[in-house]
Amino acid sequence: AQSVAQPEDQVNVAEGNPLTVKCTYSVSGNPYLFWYVQYPNRGLQFLLKYITGDNLVKGSYGFEAEFNKSQTSFHLKKPSALVSDSALYFCAVRGLVESGYSTLTFGKGTMLLVSP
Amino acid sequence: DSGVTQTPKHLITATGQRVTLRCSPRSGDLSVYWYQQSLDQGLQFLIHYYNGEERAKGNILERFSAQQFPDLHSELNLSSLELGDSALYFCASSRLAGGSSSYNEQFFGPGTRLTVL
Numbered sequence: 001a002q003s004v005a006q007p008e009d010q011v012n013v014a015e016g017n018p019l020t021v022k023c024t025y026s027v028s029g030n031p032y033l034f035w036y037v038q039y040p041n042r043g044l045q046f047l048l049k050y051i052t053g054d055n056l057v058k059g060s061y062g063f064e065a066e067f068n069k070s071q072t073s074f075h076l077k078k079p080s081a082l083v084s085d086s087a088l089y090f091c092a093v094r095g096l097v098e099s100g101y102s103t104l105t106f107g108k109g110t111m112l113l114v115s116p
Numbered sequence: 117d118s119g120v121t122q123t124p125k126h127l128i129t130a131t132g133q134r135v136t137l138r139c140s141p142r143s144g145d146l147s148v149y150w151y152q153q154s155l156d157q158g159l160q161f162l163i164h165y166y167n168g169e170e171r172a173k174g175n176i177l178e179r180f181s182a183q184q185f186p187d188l189h190s191e192l193n194l195s196s197l198e199l200g201d202s203a204l205y206f207c208a209s210s211r212l213a214g215g216s217s218s219y220n221e222q223f224f225g226p227g228t229r230l231t232v233l
Contacts, residue, residue, distance in 0.1 A: 103161050106161075
């Protein structure tokens with residue numbers, strides 16, 4: 001079965017500094033990986049995905065993620081953090097269930113706090 | 117705005133009761149997924165429907181059921197409610213069925229917050 005680990009419950013960074021939110025995964029076959037963001041009292045918003053191709057994926061709001069197959073990681077990054085980036089971030093991996101259809105398995109989430 | 121709508125936004129009910137949560141997917145999306153988000157369990161996949169048919173089941177209790185109607189909206193029915201069922205329930209939709217050769221880029225609704233007293 002597929003799984004996602006987000007080792008940090010919370011990441012603190014000062015505005016203007018680079019940020020990294022870590023994610024490692026385990027899945028059979030080719031990994032399809034996703035990052036979502038959740039603002040308070042809101043649903044999850046899609047940020048970016050890796051299906052195939054370049055290991056550096058660019059997404060919404062200036063975020064990017066680096067896929068590393070040997071380390072089974074998909075870390076989310078941003079060169080310069082904004083206070084408005086403060087939110088809960090989820091990494092997800094596509095996996096197959098018994099029916100042959102796919103579903104997303106999410107990590108537990110990492111709270112990003114950007115201080116002014 | 118993802119284009120996925122959920123009603124109601126908030127629901128407060130008592131133990132033992134039954135509630136129905138409703139979801140309308142994005143225009144053109146045939147797949148609907150239901151998730152439960154709680155502080156202790158995180159975001160848990162419940163069930164997936166594609167074009168009216170159940171495609172995958174996750175950690176869904178027997179007290180819970182869902183269906184997808186011909187107009188593609190979906191309902192999640194929760195019965196014999198317990199205190200532990202209090203959570204945020206999200207619906208998501210995607211264009212594809214999510215077979216082995218496809219990927220599931222899902223778009224989430226704003227959620228229904230269920231409080232069981």
